[in-house]
Amino acid sequence: MMALDIAGLTVTxxxxxxxxxxxxxxxxxxxxxxxxxxxxxKTMTGLAVLGLLPHGARTxxxxxLGERDLLTLPPKELNRVRxxxxxxxxxxxxxxxxxxxxIGKQLTEHMRHHLGLGKAEARAQAVELLTxxxxxxxEEAYRRFPHQFSGGMRQRIAIAIALACSPKVLIxxxxxxxLDVTVQAGVLRLLRGLCDExxxxxxxxxxxxxxxxxxxxxxxxxKDGLVVExxxxxxxxxxxxxxYTRSLLxxxxxxxxx
Amino acid sequence: MxxxxxxxxxxxxxxxxxxxxxxxxxxxxxxxxILLAVLMAWGITLVTFVLxxxxxxxxxxxxxxxxxxxxxxxxxxxxxxxxxxxxxxQQYLLHLQGLLQGDLGTSQQSxxxxxxxxxxxxPATLELAGAAxxxxxxxxxxxxxxxxxxxxxxxxxxxRLLSLVGISVPTFWLALIAFYVFFYRLQLTPGSGRVDAAxxxxxxxxxxxxxxxxxxxxxxxxxxxxxHLITPALVLALYTIGLLTxxxxxxxxxxxGQDYVRAARAKGxxxxxxxxxxxxxxxxxxxxxxxxxxxxxxxxxxxxxxxxFAWPGVGQYAYxxxxxxxxxxxxxxxxxxxxxxxxINLIVDVLYGVIDPRVRLQ
Numbered sequence: 001m002m003a004l005d006i007a008g009l010t011v012t013x014x015x016x017x018x019x020x021x022x023x024x025x026x027x028x029x030x031x032x033x034x035x036x037x038x039x040x041x042k043t044m045t046g047l048a049v050l051g052l053l054p055h056g057a058r059t060x061x062x063x064x065l066g067e068r069d070l071l072t073l074p075p076k077e078l079n080r081v082r083x084x085x086x087x088x089x090x091x092x093x094x095x096x097x098x099x100x101x102x103i104g105k106q107l108t109e110h111m112r113h114h115l116g117l118g119k120a121e122a123r124a125q126a127v128e129l130l131t132x133x134x135x136x137x138x139e140e141a142y143r144r145f146p147h148q149f150s151g152g153m154r155q156r157i158a159i160a161i162a163l164a165c166s167p168k169v170l171i172x173x174x175x176x177x178x179l180d181v182t183v184q185a186g187v188l189r190l191l192r193g194l195c196d197e198x199x200x201x202x203x204x205x206x207x208x209x210x211x212x213x214x215x216x217x218x219x220x221x222x223k224d225g226l227v228v229e230x231x232x233x234x235x236x237x238x239x240x241x242x243x244y245t246r247s248l249l250x251x252x253x254x255x256x257x258x
Numbered sequence: 259m260x261x262x263x264x265x266x267x268x269x270x271x272x273x274x275x276x277x278x279x280x281x282x283x284x285x286x287x288x289x290x291x292i293l294l295a296v297l298m299a300w301g302i303t304l305v306t307f308v309l310x311x312x313x314x315x316x317x318x319x320x321x322x323x324x325x326x327x328x329x330x331x332x333x334x335x336x337x338x339x340x341x342x343x344x345x346x347x348q349q350y351l352l353h354l355q356g357l358l359q360g361d362l363g364t365s366q367q368s369x370x371x372x373x374x375x376x377x378x379x380x381p382a383t384l385e386l387a388g389a390a391x392x393x394x395x396x397x398x399x400x401x402x403x404x405x406x407x408x409x410x411x412x413x414x415x416x417x418r419l420l421s422l423v424g425i426s427v428p429t430f431w432l433a434l435i436a437f438y439v440f441f442y443r444l445q446l447t448p449g450s451g452r453v454d455a456a457x458x459x460x461x462x463x464x465x466x467x468x469x470x471x472x473x474x475x476x477x478x479x480x481x482x483x484x485x486h487l488i489t490p491a492l493v494l495a496l497y498t499i500g501l502l503t504x505x506x507x508x509x510x511x512x513x514x515g516q517d518y519v520r521a522a523r524a525k526g527x528x529x530x531x532x533x534x535x536x537x538x539x540x541x542x543x544x545x546x547x548x549x550x551x552x553x554x555x556x557x558x559x560x561x562x563x564x565x566x567f568a569w570p571g572v573g574q575y576a577y578x579x580x581x582x583x584x585x586x587x588x589x590x591x592x593x594x595x596x597x598x599x600x601x602i603n604l605i606v607d608v609l610y611g612v613i614d615p616r617v618r619l620q
Contacts, residue, residue: 082526083527088521
């Protein structure tokens with residue numbers, strides 16, 4: 001069973017080809033790591049799934065979610081998929097949460113919109129979610145604002161927001177890059193746990209092969225808008241077939257290349 | 259800010275920053291701002307008093323006739339009567355004492371208490387300026403949002419032209435042109451004054467013609483008052499509209515590029531929710547700052563507009579007082595204008611606190 005199937009995806013922005021035929025398959029309950037240096041097109045791949053590419057971007061290929069192709073879905077239906085079936089966690093929780101809205105508001109607004117929940121119902125679910133991502137004092141946290149939390153806590157909240165409508169697919173764009181090294185492991189463990197528990201298909205975009213080796217089941221490596229290598233983590237990281245993957249691995253400090 | 263590892267975090271009862279919980283944070287914020295405003299109001303009395311006493315010009319000479327001036331006994335008696343023989347600091351204390359009792363002195367022009375004069379003229383200006391503020395807020399913000407959302411397309415270009423005109427055209431010129439075109443040529447609007455004299459007037463409750471007319475249920479007076487108000491209010495508002503359009507446009511464009519707006523799109527929220535809840539809320543902070551400043555300059559614009567439209571407001575009163583060196587009246591106007599500025603700033607500060615939790619929770 002396939003949760004999300006990206007095939008032959010190309011993206012052109014202002015005459016420049018950013019993606020040149022990307023193929024990726026996400027399966028439920030598995031974390032698919034997408035590696036590559038800055039500018040290789042990792043983030044664009046993630047944004048393309050939700051139709052969040054910059055204005056003037058042109059696409060071709062298919063992104064299949066069940067029977068539907070997300071690239072050709074009418075805007076209204078795409079909006080139902082966003083946040084509902086496919087959710088996203090962004091790089092920096094300091095900027096991806098609205099500073100003037102309470103955690104509760106940001107957790108419940110799309111629940112109420114997509115699932116048609118009442119205020120009390122949504123609130124109960126939100127508190128449950130906050131507990132699930134291990135925010136201490138969930139009831140209290142519900143009423144607070146983002147700036148009252150630390151970076152790691154904020155990213156946990158962002159993950160809770162992404163999970164609010166029980167999506168099938170989660171796209172995590174560098175979810176630990178902006179965090180302190182000491183809390184990165186905690187957030188990754190949380191992601192891995194939720195993936196197993198909820199049967200989520202996770203696309204983990206990262207430039208950090210250390211992060212990749214910690215949680216990914218599958219690994220794809222991108223370079224210049226193409227996937228150059230793809231396969232189970234163990235094989236790709238231990239016996240890389242492509243020269244670029246090897247050079248990525250060799251650029252790691254000794255201790256991390258395992 | 260650094261983060262502690264999970265293990266440590268879990269044992270801490272709250273992973274939140276410690277927050278003192280006493281009164282409601284917004285209430286505490288409000289009290290602090292109001293206390294500050296009272297202090298500033300006292301500062302205004304000091305400044306107006308000192309400035310008026312620095313003015314070269316002898317109140318004795320301005321008030322007594324030529325013959326009386328020649329008699330030292332009369333001059334001394336007049337000085338004693340008005341407390342002018344006392345040292346300046348005592349005069350100030352007396353002035354302050356009078357202020358606290360609502361006594362602003364007597365106008366040398368109208369020979370009435372200044373407070374009575376102000377009570378007559380201030381509401382007219384408040385009505386004019388208030389209408390201009392309302393119009394410029396609604397139109398300026400709406401235009402700015404439209405320009406930002408239709409960036410580099412026809413509506414954006416058209417609105418840019420409008421705001422350029424609004425900011426560049428001098429108010430007195432615009433007032434004259436508007437008067438000539440709409441009243442004299444097209445006869446679309448009534449001429450000068452606040453209301454048709456033939457209709458009489460509604461009993462004064464607030465001093466605002468439109469509100470008083472509504473309170474009395476006099477539709478004829480209300481429509482006449484609104485008709486008289488439209489042109490001068492629009493003339494006065496055009497500058498602020500232009501300014502607000504520009505600032506709203508750039509504020510909205512900046513917010514549109516923020517991560518949290520993209521995150522809101524990724525949540526599948528409808529466009530109108532994103533616009534009002536996510537974009538406008540953030541954009542309001544710079545908009546309010548500019549609006550507060552602009553309303554200050556709008557007040558000085560009333561002097562010119564009132565003169566041209568024969569609007570019986572405090573601008574006209576100030577102009578007459580200044581040209582006749584009517585010191586108590588000038589001080590009174592200065593005090594009122596200062597307090598209005600203060601109130602505008604207080605409102606701006608409070609709005610910051612209401613809109614942005616980071617301001618009130620600090």
